[in-house]
Amino acid sequence: xxxxxxxxxxxxxxxxxxxxxxxxxxxxxxxxILGLLVLNTQKLGDHFKEQITISVFFRDSAxxxxxxxxxxxxVMADYTKSAVYVSKEEAAELHSExxxxxxxxxxxxxxxxxxxxxxxxxxxxxxxQVDSIAGVIGxxxxxxxxxxxxxxxxxxxxxVQRIGLGILVASAVFTLIAVLLINSSxxxxxxxxxxxxxxxxxxxxxKAFIRRPFIATSVKLGMIGACLALLALYGLLVYLDGNFPExxxxxxxxxxxxxxxxxxxxGIFIAGISTFFATQRFLxxxxxxxxx
Numbered sequence: 682x683x684x685x686x687x688x689x690x691x692x693x694x695x696x697x698x699x700x701x702x703x704x705x706x707x708x709x710x711x712x713x714i715l716g717l718l719v720l721n722t723q724k725l726g727d728h729f730k731e732q733i734t735i736s737v738f739f740r741d742s743a744x745x746x747x748x749x750x751x752x753x754x755x756v757m758a759d760y761t762k763s764a765v766y767v768s769k770e771e772a773a774e775l776h777s778e779x780x781x782x783x784x785x786x787x788x789x790x791x792x793x794x795x796x797x798x799x800x801x802x803x804x805x806x807x808x809x810q811v812d813s814i815a816g817v818i819g820x821x822x823x824x825x826x827x828x829x830x831x832x833x834x835x836x837x838x839x840x841v842q843r844i845g846l847g848i849l850v851a852s853a854v855f856t857l858i859a860v861l862l863i864n865s866s867x868x869x870x871x872x873x874x875x876x877x878x879x880x881x882x883x884x885x886x887x888k889a890f891i892r893r894p895f896i897a898t899s900v901k902l903g904m905i906g907a908c909l910a911l912l913a914l915y916g917l918l919v920y921l922d923g924n925f926p927e928x929x930x931x932x933x934x935x936x937x938x939x940x941x942x943x944x945x946x947x948g949i950f951i952a953g954i955s956t957f958f959a960t961q962r963f964l965x966x967x968x969x970x971x972x973x
Contacts, residue, residue, distance in 0.1 A: 698902060704866040705906030705948055706913075708859045713914040713944045715852045720936055722848055724929070726841035727803035731762055733837070735801065735815060735829045738794040743823035751821065752797055760805035760814055769793045794825060808835050864955040867899055871959040878963045892960045896953055903952030907945045914941070 739748055748766065755764040767775075772793040805814070811834055815827040871878075874895075881891050922931045931937070 698870075698898075701866045701870050701899070701952075702902045702906045702909070705863050705903055705952060706909035708862050709907055709910035709944050709948050710913045712855060712859050712947070713910055713940065714917070715848070715855055716940045716944065717914070717918070717930075718848050719852055720940060721930065722841075722845045726837075726845070729837060730803040730806035730841075731800055733801060733806050733811075733829065733834060735799040735811065735818075735827060737797045737799060737818055737824055738826045738828065739796065740823055740825045741794070743795065747821075747823045748795065748797070751818075751824075755797065755799055755818075760801050760810070762800045762802050764797055764799045767796050767798055769795050772796065806834060807838055860951055860955075863951045864959075867952060867955040868959045868962075870899075871895065871956065871963065875963045878960060882964060888961070888964050891964065892957060895960050896956045899952040899956035900949055903948040903950075904945070906952075907948030910944060910948070911941050914944070 737751070752764050752766055755761050801811070801814070805811070808831060811829060811831070815829060818824060819827040878891055878895075882888070918930055918937070922929075
């Protein structure tokens, strides 16, 4: 009978450990995802900003040497990511492919202009800066028009700021929820052994002596849960990087290492501090209160 009870207690204890480890792992995994979003919000915003194109159209009278000189000066400018020359013939071919027919057969001539498509570095993509850059380029006598989508630039900058602030607020709220969930799981685990705690205290064990094995066990569970969360996070990163290589999610390894280190230490810290307060609570209870 005693062996059967011992096996039951052992299974119950293992089940409790598994539940705590799983809850820690899941919560830290979700917390890690939010951390990735926080770290990559700026990178994602920069990626979309650098898709903004300024199109510089030239007059028919523009000389090729003037166009080449302007292109070279744009390539060397701090604000330029790329500056690609597009001849009117190339533009006509691209436009024909988009609409699915050769529009020049109807018109009898090519109405398009030679142009340079300029993509800016993300730091310079703001309405004021783009207006200034376009104004300088437009002053050239051989430039007919400088075209860009100003409403999209304004909307993009506003949304990047809003999303960044929203993710920071969500991260703070979720961190609090994560602490509460892990604390709740550990408290339930400690609750099932409250009579053991009180028995040890009644035979003369000090509070520090009683707390030590419980904290050590919870720290180990926190480490295991954190490792599971980090493995899942790494798998997610590899998957996203394989499908969206342009985001460069694995390019900044020190940053990723820092995030992984924070998640790992957070798992240890939350598990340890939650166990400390949970055991302290039962140590301070009277024996009669353990039944409620």
